[in-house]
Amino acid sequence: MFGYYLRLAFASFKRNPGLTALMVMAIALGIAVCLVTLTGYRAAANNPIAAKSDVLFVPAVDNWDPNNPYDRDKPWRQPDLLTFRDAEALVSTGIPDLNVIMYKVADVMSRDDSGMEPEAVLVRATSGDFFPMFDTPFLYGSGWDRRADAGPEPVIVLSKDLNQRAFRGENSVGKSVRWHDREFRVVGVLNDWLPSPKFFDVSNGPFNDMEGAYVPFRFGKQFEMGAAGNTNCWKTESIDSFERFTQSECIWIQTWVELRTPDKVRAYRAWMDNYVTAQKKLGRFPRPLNNGLYDVEGWLKFNNVVGDDRKTMVILAFAFLAVCLINTVGLLLAKFMNAAPVAGVRRALGASRRDIFWQHLVEAGVVSIAGGIAGALLGLAGVWALRAWYGRVIDEFGRVLPFEVGSLLLAIAISVIAGLLAGMYPAWRIGRSAPASYLKVQ
Amino acid sequence: MEIRPILSALLRNSAGALLVSIQIAITLAIVVNAVFLVSKRIETVSRPTGVDENHMFTGWMSGFGKDLDFHNMVREDMILVRSIPGVVAATPTPQVMLSGSGSSNCMYPLPNEKGDCQPVAYYEQDEQGLAAIGARLAEGKGFAAEAIEWRAKPSQSSPKSGQVVASRAFLEKLFPGEKSFVGKVIYDNQSQPETVIGVIDHIQGSWLDWDKVEHVMLRPMVGTGPSIQYLVRTKPGEIDRVMADVEAALKKSNKNRVVGKLEKLSRMKERSYSGHTMIVMILGIVTALVVVFSCLGIFGLATFNVNTRTRQIGTRRAVGARKLDIARYFLIENWMVTTAGVVVGCLLALCAGYWLSTHYGLERLDLYYLVGGVLGLWAVGQLAAWHPSLRAAKVSPAMATRTV
Numbered sequence: 001m002f003g004y005y006l007r008l009a010f011a012s013f014k015r016n017p018g019l020t021a022l023m024v025m026a027i028a029l030g031i032a033v034c035l036v037t038l039t040g041y042r043a044a045a046n047n048p049i050a051a052k053s054d055v056l057f058v059p060a061v062d063n064w065d066p067n068n069p070y071d072r073d074k075p076w077r078q079p080d081l082l083t084f085r086d087a088e089a090l091v092s093t094g095i096p097d098l099n100v101i102m103y104k105v106a107d108v109m110s111r112d113d114s115g116m117e118p119e120a121v122l123v124r125a126t127s128g129d130f131f132p133m134f135d136t137p138f139l140y141g142s143g144w145d146r147r148a149d150a151g152p153e154p155v156i157v158l159s160k161d162l163n164q165r166a167f168r169g170e171n172s173v174g175k176s177v178r179w180h181d182r183e184f185r186v187v188g189v190l191n192d193w194l195p196s197p198k199f200f201d202v203s204n205g206p207f208n209d210m211e212g213a214y215v216p217f218r219f220g221k222q223f224e225m226g227a228a229g230n231t232n233c234w235k236t237e238s239i240d241s242f243e244r245f246t247q248s249e250c251i252w253i254q255t256w257v258e259l260r261t262p263d264k265v266r267a268y269r270a271w272m273d274n275y276v277t278a279q280k281k282l283g284r285f286p287r288p289l290n291n292g293l294y295d296v297e298g299w300l301k302f303n304n305v306v307g308d309d310r311k312t313m314v315i316l317a318f319a320f321l322a323v324c325l326i327n328t329v330g331l332l333l334a335k336f337m338n339a340a341p342v343a344g345v346r347r348a349l350g351a352s353r354r355d356i357f358w359q360h361l362v363e364a365g366v367v368s369i370a371g372g373i374a375g376a377l378l379g380l381a382g383v384w385a386l387r388a389w390y391g392r393v394i395d396e397f398g399r400v401l402p403f404e405v406g407s408l409l410l411a412i413a414i415s416v417i418a419g420l421l422a423g424m425y426p427a428w429r430i431g432r433s434a435p436a437s438y439l440k441v442q
Numbered sequence: 443m444e445i446r447p448i449l450s451a452l453l454r455n456s457a458g459a460l461l462v463s464i465q466i467a468i469t470l471a472i473v474v475n476a477v478f479l480v481s482k483r484i485e486t487v488s489r490p491t492g493v494d495e496n497h498m499f500t501g502w503m504s505g506f507g508k509d510l511d512f513h514n515m516v517r518e519d520m521i522l523v524r525s526i527p528g529v530v531a532a533t534p535t536p537q538v539m540l541s542g543s544g545s546s547n548c549m550y551p552l553p554n555e556k557g558d559c560q561p562v563a564y565y566e567q568d569e570q571g572l573a574a575i576g577a578r579l580a581e582g583k584g585f586a587a588e589a590i591e592w593r594a595k596p597s598q599s600s601p602k603s604g605q606v607v608a609s610r611a612f613l614e615k616l617f618p619g620e621k622s623f624v625g626k627v628i629y630d631n632q633s634q635p636e637t638v639i640g641v642i643d644h645i646q647g648s649w650l651d652w653d654k655v656e657h658v659m660l661r662p663m664v665g666t667g668p669s670i671q672y673l674v675r676t677k678p679g680e681i682d683r684v685m686a687d688v689e690a691a692l693k694k695s696n697k698n699r700v701v702g703k704l705e706k707l708s709r710m711k712e713r714s715y716s717g718h719t720m721i722v723m724i725l726g727i728v729t730a731l732v733v734v735f736s737c738l739g740i741f742g743l744a745t746f747n748v749n750t751r752t753r754q755i756g757t758r759r760a761v762g763a764r765k766l767d768i769a770r771y772f773l774i775e776n777w778m779v780t781t782a783g784v785v786v787g788c789l790l791a792l793c794a795g796y797w798l799s800t801h802y803g804l805e806r807l808d809l810y811y812l813v814g815g816v817l818g819l820w821a822v823g824q825l826a827a828w829h830p831s832l833r834a835a836k837v838s839p840a841m842a843t844r845t846v
Binding site: 026036308320326393394 | 462468472475476502504507631669713720721723724727728738742746802804
C-alpha cells in the first residue's frame, strides 16, 4: 500500500508543482534558520570534558567590596577569579586528588642557537596536575611532577603549533628554549588540543586562543609577571611592589580541584567555609559568607558561556519554524480540500477512512522529508556563509560555528516529526469528509 | 456593512482562517521583538567612536634580551615610524580603543576618596597621542613632550606631571552641572591629584559593551615594558602601504624586538561588534522571511476561499452584487482574520518581550515598535489579499448556473 500512496503523492505534486515547492521551501527555510542558530548555540553549550565533568570543581569565594557586589546585576555571584593568597590557600588543603593553580602570562620566546624566529608567546603558568586533570593529549614526553612545581624547576611544555615553529615539529623533549630570558627544558609537547569552549579559562574568553606553552606556576611570581588576562581590584591599597600585589585584594588567579568522591567534596566545602570564617576574623572578606564550588557544567552556566544572544536567536528561530509549519498546514489543508472530490470517489469505491488518512499522511511526510533535506543543505550553506563572514574578523570562527553532524541530524529529525504533525490535521480532515457530498455534484 | 454574514461564513469553515490567524500572531511577536533587538544593536554599532579608526593600525612590540633598554627602543622606533611617508602621527600605548582589552581606574572629584568615584578607561600616551588617535579637543590643550613621564619602575601611581586629558561624559559625571572643566583636579584612591588640561567631546574606551564606554582619560606616560603597542595614524587611502612599510622598517631596524601582527582598528571594531552584527544579520533575515511567509499564508487562504466559493460569488453577482462588493467582501474577511491574529499577536509580543527582558536582561520592548508592527501587518495582509479579491470580482454571474 505504501508504494501506491507514494505514487499517489507524486502524482499530486505534479498537479500543483508551485504549491508543493512552496511547502517544501517553507519547511526548508524554517529548518535552515534553526540549524544555523542551533550550531552557534550547541558550540557554546558544549561540555568538552563531559567524562570528568562532575569531579572537577572551581572553588569561588567572595572577597569583594562590602558596598558593591562583584556583579551588580547578580549580587549572589562570587568573583570569577581569585586573589593570589586565596588561590594558594585553596590548592594547599591536601583534600583534592589533583590541584591546579594558574594564570596567563606573555613574553618573548627564542632559542639560543637562533634556530627559531623570536616571538611573543602566551604562556600558562600552572601546576603539573594541569595535564592529568584535563586529560591533555601528549605528542612527546609528559608534564612535570610536584617537585618541579615546588622548585620551581625550569621545565616547559610546548603546544604542537609552537613546537612546529620552534623545532620544526621534531621531538624536542630534552632540548631547551629561552623564555623571559631564561633557559627552560622541554619536557613535553602537546598534541592537537582545542577544547571548545575553553572551559578552564572562560574568564578570559570561552573561545580565546590556546596558550603556546606551559611553565610551573611559581615562575610567575619569581619573574614578577602580571596577568596577560583580566585583573580586577576593588580595595584602596598602596601597591608598590609585586610582593604587595600578591597580598592584595586584586583577583587574577584561577584554581581547579579534582574531588573524586562525595566525601571529599563535603570535606572541601567545609574547609572553604572554615578558611573564609578564619579570614574574616583577620578583617578580610567583608561580605556575607558566600562560597561556591562549581563543577564544569555549573561553571559554564555561572559564566553564561552560551550567552543571552545565542539563546534569544534559538528561541526566535524556533518561533519562525512554527510559523513555517503552520503555513504548511494551511497550504496542505487547502490542497487536500481542493482535491476532496477525488478522495470522495476513492471512499465510494471502498477505501476506508483510515486508508484516506494514511494516503494523505504519506504525502505530508514526503513534503517534510524533502523540506528537511533541503533545509539541512540550506542551513549548511548558511553556516558556511557566516563562517566566511566571521573569518574576516575572528580567527577562532571554526570553534564558534563548527560543522557538526549532531545539529544536522537534529534538524532533519525536527523537520520530519514537525512535518508529520503538520500533515496530521489536514489528513484527518480529508479522511473524515463524507464521500456522498462530493459525488452529488459530478 | 456585511460584517455579520462574513463572520458567520468564517466561523462555519474556520480551520484555515484559524491557522492564518495563529501564523499572524506569531509573526507579529517575532517581527516586533526582532526589529526591536536589531534596531538597538544597530544603534550601538553606529555610535561615533570619536577616533579616526579607518586610518589607524596598531601592533604589539616586545623587547627582549639582557641589555634591553626599553625606553631607548621605543624612542628610536618612534623616530623611525614617524619618518615613514604617509604616517600622520604615532604613539606608544599599552591600551587600544575598540580592542576589548585595556585598563581602568576609579577617579574622585575630591581627595581622600570623597564624592562618588567614577570608573574610567585610560590610555597612556606620549605627546603625539591625540594626533595618533585623531580625537578633537573641545577645550584646552594636549600634552607637551616635557610632560610625558618615561616611568623607570613599575608602579600604580598616576603620572608625575599631574596632567590629564579627559572625556566630557566622564567629567560631567564627576562635576555635575559644570560646563568648563579645564583646571579641574581629579584624584585616584591614593589622593594623587591630576589636573584636567584638555577635554574631548566624544571618545570611546577599550570595551565597547561597557555601559560607561564614553568614560575615557589620556595620561602622559610610557610604561616600563618590555611590551607595548605602537598606534599609528595614516593619511587617507594609504593605510595598507604604510602598514607594510612600518612592518618592514621595524623588522629590519632592531633584532631584539619582536614585531607582533599589525592590525587595523577598523577590523578590531568589527570584531568587537561581531556578535551584534551576527544578531542583526540572522534576525534581519528571519524577519524578512517570516513576513513573506505570512503574506503567502494569507494569499493562500484567500485563493482557497475564492476557489471554493466561485458558485456562491456567481450567485451573488447574478442577484445584483457589484464587482466592488465582491472584492470588498474578501478584503474585509481577510482583514478580520488578520485582526484576530494581530490582537493575539500583541499579547504574545508583549509576553515575549517581557520574558526576554527579565530572563536575558534585555531592554523592555518599546511600544512604538508594537504599533508599527500592527499597522505594518494590516497593510501587508490587505496587499496579500488584493490579487485573490480582484480575481473573485472577475467571476462571471453566469457561474451561478454552472454545476462545477
